[in-house]
Amino acid sequence: MHTISGRLSHISIAASLLGLALAAAVPGLHAQNFPITADQKATATQVAETGVPLSDLAPNAPDNYTVRRGDTLWAISGMFLKSPWRWPELWGMNLQDVRNPHRIYPGQQLYLEKSNGRATLRTRRASTEGPPTDTVRVSPRTRYEGLADVAIPTLPPNVIEPFLTETLIVDETTLASAPRIVAAQEGRVLLSRGDRAYARGLNGSGAGTGVALSDAKGQPRDFRVFRNATPLKDPTTQKILGYEARYLGKAELVRGESVAQVEGKDGKIQPEIIPATIDIVSGKEEMRAGDRLVAEPPRELLTYTPRAPSTPVTGQVVSVHGNAVAMASENQVVVINRGALDGMERGHVLAIIKDGARLIDKTDSGRTAIKLPNERNGLLMVFRTYDHLSYALVLSITDGVKVGDRVINPN
Template sequence: MHIIFGRFSQISIAAALCLGASGGLQAQNFPISAGQKATATQVAQTGVPLSDLAPNAPDSYSVRRGDTLWAISGLFLKSPWRWPELWGMNLQDIRNPHLIYPGQQLYLEKANGRAILRTRQASADGPPTDTLRVSPRTRFESLADASIPTLSPNAIEPFLAEPMIVDEIAFATAPRIVAAQEGRVLLSRGDRAYARGEYVGGEVRGVRLSDAKGDPQAFRVFRNAKPLKDPTTQQILGYEAQYVGKAELARGESTAQIPDKNGELKTEIVPATIDIVSTKEEMRVGDRLMAEPPREFLSYVPHAPASTISGQIVSVYGNAVAIAAENQVVAINRGRKDGLERGHVMAIIKDGERLLDKTDSARPQIKLPNERNGLLMVFRTFENLSYALVLQVTDGVKVGDRFVNPN
């Protein structure tokens, strides 16, 4: 019997997610690491033990629009991040695991205590028992746009388009909006404003806003960079800036010789002219400008870290949000220098409660064991911090909760 399942809202395993030229998402042909390829090749030859299959793994599955490979892998395997094994079970038919499309049929074959996943059903003896009526039809579709995305676009796209974590010195010396036309207090899309980037406190510290060829012309606007501290050491690991919109440079900074009341020429600063092209919320004087970074094409291949990594959750993204649930973003106190990379899956650990043992007359203090509380996946890394999406959670996730390798 062929089983067709409905939509999944979880995270995919091996498709690509990237930000296209129009801001949308499209699949790309991303490379596979040597280790992942070796694992897949080995499993392609031997299959996986039946003990590694999920308890209710179906005999067959039809990929549908809206499915994700994370959910499909979790459907067949006990550990969804072990995607190379799922891929290896079907290596001949799925040569590029980044490109998985709705309409593909997956069949699970079990023999001699092992399992193999294929996209073609094994031939059976005897004539087929079902009759399929086929009529001519035409369908046109761009495969690059139809492949399954890696992460839920609604959950992480703002974090891909907006560099949330900034360096303290870079933010303090970044160009800033100094004035608006007609004394306006708030700025929105279509407004013109003026900014300076060369002088801070009378000293040349920042970068001058220049309209010369090769200099940045597009900027993102931020405010209120708040410090993110390590929950244990209280060390400041970085600053999370509030993204408010985008601006384009119309004219660069300059100086002008203006005669004073005595007729003597005096050098005065002429700030740069900027046009507000988009706003997440209204801008105001004092907001900072940071050059638009080059567009990146990112792939997310969920996998466990090769080395031991552990740490703590630093913050839950969102104003006045204290507890993170499934599909929410958290910042963690490990980054590139600690070996974290995009796609690393980590297990969330809930600290065991501390309480009095009322069954003991001495009423000693006891601590319950730590318990695994779910999974998160890193999707953006910085030097000392990373952003991660909560994939699965049993209980709420809060600042200070720990994470460790999933296996």
């Protein structure tokens, strides 16, 4: 099915950077009208009046650019400004043209205007004919598109989306107390998509402890399957900040668990435990008895507004995501030792600092030990936070990122 919609011919490119909306785990979901903070509005308004200094432009900022499929808002911001996270300034460069601050589409034309040491970004060329005028001529046009929104995303969706559904950081007891797979049909050891298995939420006989898996109305029916809660330690203090569980796949509850009262061989009535029945509906890895079930969280639409933290931040890389991966490169994910309780928020951009090497000065007869200066190595953006840990995407990098590398404010 398709729809035809009328649009003004000059929707603001810069304003689109305000929304930076990405539909987490909901492909094709339409962009929403997310609120604008007072600070963001104030910054944009100020820049709208004066533009930005030419010194703040990227060295190779183009005079004009046509938005293409596959572009991201982060990349376009970085194309025009030295610091891509300074999105309110790019938005403010064209504040007058704001119509919908959350949409930018392939095919839109962007023009960079420079005058008196300042720069502004427009979606139409400045007129060179006739006297200046405040009158803006607009004409409607139609856009023919599928119902799935074709507005470009903040970052490549395929990079972040798996981590929104396939990662879980928990405390020491949460995963251990979660419902677990206890058996499979026909004595199978390993489970994959299409297999039936059995699970329990209770521990012990009778009522036991824990929460039983129930198929009653309002109870969760969809679950993610996890294994092996790996401790994540602070590189400096070695304190365990959380446990990262490995995602295996998804399961669906068919029947809840129960306890029946049956007559034993001695004629006495005794409880008989009947586990819940589950079907494996998708599998990234094979599953087995002992793997844990976590209820599928409600779908949510997350926004990513790249920006520098408003307070000083100093942290370290705790883990590089992925099996047998020692160094992270661009578009890979790392865990840092700062979380929501430390002031981290989705969209915070941090600079990655590479520790200078320690070596012997061979040019010195005294063979003096020296340490080379620390160097800025790239940028990362926080996209998911926990209490004391956050997942972050490496946006740009000069050299690989490793455990122990420091992260600080990007300014």
